[in-house]
Amino acid sequence: MREPGGWWQRKSTPAKIETYTRWSFHFFALAEVAAVGLPLFGAMPGWLSVLLLVMLGGHAGLCALIASRALDWTRGSREQPVHMLWTLGAVTVAVAVTAIAITEHGPRGEDVDTAAGGIFAVVLIFGAGVIALGMRDRKRIFALVGGFAAGAGVIAFPLGLPGPATLAAMVAVLFGAGFLAFTSVFSVWLLTAVYELDEARETRARLAVAEERLRFGRDLHDVMGRNLAVIALKSELAVQLARRGRDEAMDQMTEVQRIAHETQREVRDVVRGYREADLGGELTGAQGVLTAAGITCTVTGEPDGLPAEVQSALGWVVREATTNVLRHGDAKLCVVALRKEGERAVLTVENDGASRSRGSGGSGLAGLRERLAAVAGTLEAGPVREGVFRLVAEVPVGATEGVS
Numbered sequence: 001m002r003e004p005g006g007w008w009q010r011k012s013t014p015a016k017i018e019t020y021t022r023w024s025f026h027f028f029a030l031a032e033v034a035a036v037g038l039p040l041f042g043a044m045p046g047w048l049s050v051l052l053l054v055m056l057g058g059h060a061g062l063c064a065l066i067a068s069r070a071l072d073w074t075r076g077s078r079e080q081p082v083h084m085l086w087t088l089g090a091v092t093v094a095v096a097v098t099a100i101a102i103t104e105h106g107p108r109g110e111d112v113d114t115a116a117g118g119i120f121a122v123v124l125i126f127g128a129g130v131i132a133l134g135m136r137d138r139k140r141i142f143a144l145v146g147g148f149a150a151g152a153g154v155i156a157f158p159l160g161l162p163g164p165a166t167l168a169a170m171v172a173v174l175f176g177a178g179f180l181a182f183t184s185v186f187s188v189w190l191l192t193a194v195y196e197l198d199e200a201r202e203t204r205a206r207l208a209v210a211e212e213r214l215r216f217g218r219d220l221h222d223v224m225g226r227n228l229a230v231i232a233l234k235s236e237l238a239v240q241l242a243r244r245g246r247d248e249a250m251d252q253m254t255e256v257q258r259i260a261h262e263t264q265r266e267v268r269d270v271v272r273g274y275r276e277a278d279l280g281g282e283l284t285g286a287q288g289v290l291t292a293a294g295i296t297c298t299v300t301g302e303p304d305g306l307p308a309e310v311q312s313a314l315g316w317v318v319r320e321a322t323t324n325v326l327r328h329g330d331a332k333l334c335v336v337a338l339r340k341e342g343e344r345a346v347l348t349v350e351n352d353g354a355s356r357s358r359g360s361g362g363s364g365l366a367g368l369r370e371r372l373a374a375v376a377g378t379l380e381a382g383p384v385r386e387g388v389f390r391l392v393a394e395v396p397v398g399a400t401e402g403v404s
Contacts, residue, residue, distance in 0.1 A: 025064065028064075029060040052119060055098060056119060059127070066081060066084050066130055067130050075195075082134075088131060092123050096119075096123050120152075121176065124152055125172075125173055129179075133187075144177075145174065234259070286319070287299050298334075298335050301339050302338070317372070317379070320367070322349075333351065352388050377395035
């Protein structure tokens with residue numbers, strides 16, 4: 001059974017911001033109906049109230065749909081909804097004309113004028129704001145806002161609205177549409193920036209892995225390249241000597257055998273250096289990498305006095321935990337603590353970015369358990385409370401000096 005709100009906790013930060021943005025524009029549609037649609041009842045005859053409410057509801061629903069399609073377009077999952085934007089513009093004009101016509105030629109009464117006038121201004125404001133969401137050119141967005149404001153006057157004045165009231169409507173539409181258009185542009189910019197930052201973080205993690213692989217490849221090439229070249233030359237020389245029946249061929253093959261054994265030893269040393277992790281260096285590196293990623297990282301405890309195999313095992317724990325914080329979480333704070341409890345060294349890594357589900361069965365954690373098992377250590381990992389993920393590694397140290 002999934003805990004309440006688990007679907008939200010499993011989302012990454014960009015996905016959360018995208019969801020919040022979509023909900024905000026859907027809420028705008030509800031606000032449009034609630035602000036000027038519900039007051040219709042009691043302000044004018046029932047049939048007219050129903051007509052305007054249906055038109056307003058259709059306009060709000062179309063705004064919500066186009067906002068969703070426009071956000072899909074900004075994320076690259078859909079084509080630009082050009083036809084739908086033109087459709088929204090036409091529907092907006094139709095509702096605005098109907099509202100202002102009712103104000104001037106419909107039932108008399110201050111309530112009727114107020115309700116219909118509110119619909120006139122609101123549909124123009126929300127229509128311009130949503131259309132701006134589906135545009136990228138800022139000059140066109142400025143032209144859109146100015147065009148809707150001018151259009152308010154073009155619609156209202158010929159239908160009989162007095163000059164001062166027409167001017168007031170134009171100003172209201174200009175500022176209202178301008179605010180919503182700015183909100184739309186800013187929302188798209190923020191959403192794009194967050195996704196780009198998330199992709200940059202993923203790229204940095206991949207580059208770190210690639211750089212380590214290149215280092216290992218260079219070290220291996222330095223060892224193997226030289227020795228293999230010598231083995232090839234001496235083997236060729238041994239073949240030539242053997243064809244001539246010379247006893248030196250045996251000496252050359254003995255030398256080839258010696259170089260081959262030496263190469264094996266050197267390769268094992270390279271691999272051992274690649275596999276072993278220095279705990280002190282890993283703690284310093286983790287703090288530096290996390291701080292560079294905008295995550296506050298505190299490290300307590302020193303590895304002095306721990307056996308080399310224990311430091312190596314715990315160093316890999318720090319490395320894997322740091323990678324997980326960078327790749328799988330949305331942490332703002334990470335705390336790394338190294339301490340001694342009795343005859344065991346305990347390493348704790350805790351962060352507040354457990355936004356995605358991270359079970360204990362992943363390949364990274366499974367590999368850590370294998371490394372710790374080689375030194376009789378244990379590993380526990382999982383959420384400890386909402387949004388907080390903790391990893392605890394324990395390794396026996398015997399009678400060695402404790403950590404501070």
